[in-house]
Amino acid sequence: MTRALxxxxxxxxxxxxGVRRALTALDRPGAETRLVGGCVRDALLGTRSADIDxxxxxxxxxxxxxxxxxxxxxxxxxxxxxxxxxxxxxxxxIEVTTLREDVxxxxxxxxxRFGRDFARDAERRDFTVNALSLAADGRLHxxxxxxxxxxxxxxxxxxxPATRIREDALRILRFFRFHARFGAGPPDEAALSACIAARxxxxxxxxxxxxxxxxxxxxxxxxxPMVRTLSATGLLQQITGGVAELGRxxxxxxxxxxxxxxxxxxxxxGRHDADRLRDRLRLSKQEHAQLTAYADALANxxxxxxxxxxxxxxxxxxxxxxxxxxxxxxxxxxxxxxxEDEARRALQVLGGEGGAPRFPLTGADLVAAGLSAGPxxxxxxxxxxxxxxxxxxxTDAEARAELLTHALDxxxxxxI
Numbered sequence: 176m177t178r179a180l181x182x183x184x185x186x187x188x189x190x191x192x193g194v195r196r197a198l199t200a201l202d203r204p205g206a207e208t209r210l211v212g213g214c215v216r217d218a219l220l221g222t223r224s225a226d227i228d229x230x231x232x233x234x235x236x237x238x239x240x241x242x243x244x245x246x247x248x249x250x251x252x253x254x255x256x257x258x259x260x261x262x263x264x265x266x267x268x269i270e271v272t273t274l275r276e277d278v279x280x281x282x283x284x285x286x287x288r289f290g291r292d293f294a295r296d297a298e299r300r301d302f303t304v305n306a307l308s309l310a311a312d313g314r315l316h317x318x319x320x321x322x323x324x325x326x327x328x329x330x331x332x333x334x335x336p337a338t339r340i341r342e343d344a345l346r347i348l349r350f351f352r353f354h355a356r357f358g359a360g361p362p363d364e365a366a367l368s369a370c371i372a373a374r375x376x377x378x379x380x381x382x383x384x385x386x387x388x389x390x391x392x393x394x395x396x397x398x399x400p401m402v403r404t405l406s407a408t409g410l411l412q413q414i415t416g417g418v419a420e421l422g423r424x425x426x427x428x429x430x431x432x433x434x435x436x437x438x439x440x441x442x443x444x445g446r447h448d449a450d451r452l453r454d455r456l457r458l459s460k461q462e463h464a465q466l467t468a469y470a471d472a473l474a475n476x477x478x479x480x481x482x483x484x485x486x487x488x489x490x491x492x493x494x495x496x497x498x499x500x501x502x503x504x505x506x507x508x509x510x511x512x513x514x515e516d517e518a519r520r521a522l523q524v525l526g527g528e529g530g531a532p533r534f535p536l537t538g539a540d541l542v543a544a545g546l547s548a549g550p551x552x553x554x555x556x557x558x559x560x561x562x563x564x565x566x567x568x569x570t571d572a573e574a575r576a577e578l579l580t581h582a583l584d585x586x587x588x589x590x591i
Contacts, residue, residue, distance in 0.1 A: 177326055177327065178220075178325070178326050178327070178328055178359070179326075180219040180220065180322070180325065180326060181218070181219060181220070181221045182219065182315070184218040184219065184221060185215070185218050185219070185309055185313065185315065186313060187218070188210065188214060188215070188218045188223075188309065189210070189309065189311070189313060191227075191266055192264070192265060192266055193227070193262075193264030193265055193266030193267065193269060194210070194227060194264075194266070194269065196245065196246075196247050196248060196264055196265075197229060197248065197262050197264060197269050197271070198229070198311045199245070200241045200242060200244075200245035200248055200262075201229070201231055201233060201238065201241050201271070202311065203233060203237070203241065205232075206231065206232045206233045206237075207231070207232050207293070207310070208229050208230070208231040208232070208233065208271070208311065209229065209230055209231075209293065209308040209309055209310050209311070209316070210227070210228070210229060210308065210309040211228050211229065211230040211296075211306075211307070211308045211309075212228045212300070212305050212306075212307075212308075213226055213228065213305060214226060214227050214228060215307045215308060215309045215315070216304050216305060216307060216321075216325065216357075218309075219307070219322075219325060220325070220357075226270070227266075227267070227268075227269045227270070228269070228270045228271075228272065229269060229270065229271045229272070230271075230272055230273075230274055230293065230296055230308065231271055231272070231273055231274065232273070232274055232291045233273065234258075234273055234289060235252070235255050235258055235259075235260055235273055238250065238260045238262075238271050238273070239252065239260060242260070242262055247264060247265060248262050248263070248264060249262070249263040250262055250263075251263060253270070254272075257272070257275075258272050258273035258275055258289055259271070259272045259273075260272075273289045274289065274290045274291055274292065274293065274295075274296045275288065275289060275290060275296060275299065276288055276289075276290040276292070276295050276296070276299065293308060293316065293318075294318045297316075297318050297319055297333070298318075298319065298333055298334065300333060301332065301333065301339060301343075301346050301349060301350075302321075302324075302330055302331060302332060302333065302349075302350070302353055303319045303320050303321035303324045303331050303332075303333055304321045304324050304325045304330060304331075304353070304357060305321070305353075306318070306319045306321050306333060307321045307322065307325075319333050325357070327359070328357065328358050328359025328360065329358065329359075329363060330350060330353045330354040330357060330358045330362065330363060330366070331363050331365075331366060332346075332350070332363075332365070332366050332369070336365050336366045336368075336369035336370075337369045337372065337373065339369075340369055340370065340373045340376065341373070341376075344373065344376035344377060344379060344380055345380055345384055345385075345388060347370045347373060347374065347376065347377060347410070348377075348385065348388035348389060348392065348414075349388060350362070350366050350367075350370055351370070351392055351401045351404070351405060351410075352388055352391050352392040352395060352401075354397065354401055355392050355395035355396070355397040355398045355400075355401040356395040356396065356397065358397060362401075362404065367404070367408075370408075370410070371408050371409075371410070374408070374409065374410050374413060377410070377413050377414065378413070382455060382456055382457040383457050385414060385456060386456035386457055386458065389414055389438075389456065390434045390435075390438070391434075393434040393437045393438060393441075394434045394437075398428065398437070399421075399424065399425055399428050402419070402421070402424060402441065403421060406419045406421060414455075414456075415441070415442045415452065415455065415456075416451055416452075416455050417442050417448055417451060417452075418442075418444070419441055419442065420440060420441055420442070420444070421441070422508075422509070423440040423441065423505045423506070423509075424437060424440045424441040426440065426504060426505050426506070426507055426508055427439075427440035427441075427501075427504070427505050430501075430504040430505070430507075432501055432504065432505070435462050435465050435466070436465065436469065436501050436505070438452065438466070439465065439466050439469040439470075439505070440505040443466050443469055443470050443473070444470070444473065445470050445473070445474065446467055446470045446471070448466070448470065449463060449466035449467045449469075449470050450463075452466060453466070465498075468494065468495075468498045469498060469501065469502055469505075471494065472490070472494045472498050472499055472502040473502060473506075475490060475493065475494065476490070476502065476503075476506065476512055479511065479512040480511055480512060480513065481511075481512055481513045481514075481515055482503075482512050482513070482514050482515060482518045483515050483517060483518055484515070484517040484518050484520070484521040484567070485566070485567030486518065486567070487499075487514075487518040487521040487522050487525075488521055488525070488532055488567045488568040489564040489565070489567055489568055491522065491525050491530075491531045491532065491568075492531050492532045492533075492534070492563075492564060492568045493564065495530065495531050496522070496525055496526060496530045496531055499522075500522065500526075503522075532568035532570060533570070534559075534560055534563055534568075535563075535570050535574070535575045535578065536556060536559055536560075536575070536578055536579060536582060537556075538552045538553075538556060540579060540582075541555055541556070541579070541582055541583060541586065544579060544583055545583075546583060546586055546587075551586040551587070552586065554585060554586055555582035555583060555585045555586030556582055557585075558581060558582060558585035558586075559578045559579070559581050559582035559585065562578060562581055563578055
């Protein structure tokens with residue numbers, strides 16, 4: 176495969192007002208500043224990057240001083256110890272980093288010194304496609320073969336892959352993530368072999384960093400073949416700690432579900448899996464809640480041969496329409512449960528009506544019917560709700576009257 180690159184988009188990148196303002200401010204005698212990394216790569220691929228990065232020969236103090244005298248710029252020392260200053264512009268933040276050279280690395284952190292050589296700065300980056308730089312005059316610089324790799328859909332480490340991974344083990348996951356996003360065909364053999372050989376290094380990484388890279392991988396257009404490769408090489412088990420449901424992941428991808436739901440499809444079969452992933456990947460409370468909701472819906476669907484319209488209404492009332500639809504999409508195409516046509520129509524109707532059916536009784540209804548306030552109210556409502564779910568969540572007046580009677584009888588019997 177040879178991919179066409181959009182060199183005209185580089186001009187558009189340089190002409191962004193915030194970028195032009197920053198480059199003008201940093202234009203000093205004897206200094207040079209270039210756009211680097213992802214924003215250059217993405218522009219060549221015809222997309223606009225959310226992150227704009229500049230590399231400069233200016234020292235951090237000089238960057239701050241230049242911003243102070245430039246209209247429309249504000250300098251924030253977000254990573255000054257690493258040579259990084261963030262310039263706040265009308266288009267958003269732009270990170271400016273003084274050129275660096277690695278002095279020492281330990282697999283997680285690098286000791287660096289400031290430099291003036293763009294070629295050496297490029298050599299310390301991870302992949303060739305991330306090491307392109309664009310000068311203010313429009314000249315594209317490529318010292319490591321990134322342009323050819325980008326055209327070919329090839330993700331390749333700069334230099335020796337094993338050495339680059341020893342510098343930072345997160346590059347194992349970044350390799351799979353970048354290939355899922357930009358790659359074409361099988362992954363680079365040398366890179367893949369180095370990743371497999373260094374897989375134990377993943378255990379030394381913070382769970383937060385692993386989570387960030389893995390969720391980005393699940394979002395990428397080519398996540399499915401890369402997750403399959405991770406599974407085949409044993410790397411996936413180190414990341415998730417569980418069994419992989421690759422067929423379910425494929426259906427989640429086909430349905431364009433979110434990365435969190437793709438993770439659920441891949442690795443969750445019950446609540447214990449949701450808890451394991453929460454701890455292993457340091458998931459947020461919201462992400463854990465999504466996995467738990469999926470696990471509950473999955474458990475309710477387990478063993479059902481088919482789902483008719485009545486069951487579809489009951490399941491929607493229990494789990495909510497979004498969770499149920501996502502879970503059914505993940506199971507769709509499997510041997511069971513079969514979603515009958517009338518159930519599909521019922522779910523479409525519920526979607527048009529705004530979601531799950533609403534249980535038509537409240538505690539106030541039971542009190543108004545003569546029941547004294549107390550624990551029996553809850554027991555009566557629970558019994559009525561169970562009957563309501565069993566009958567497909569009817570909401571007409573006749574059904575409501577029957578449910579009220581059942582609730583009252585159940586509540587009074589609890590006193591006996």
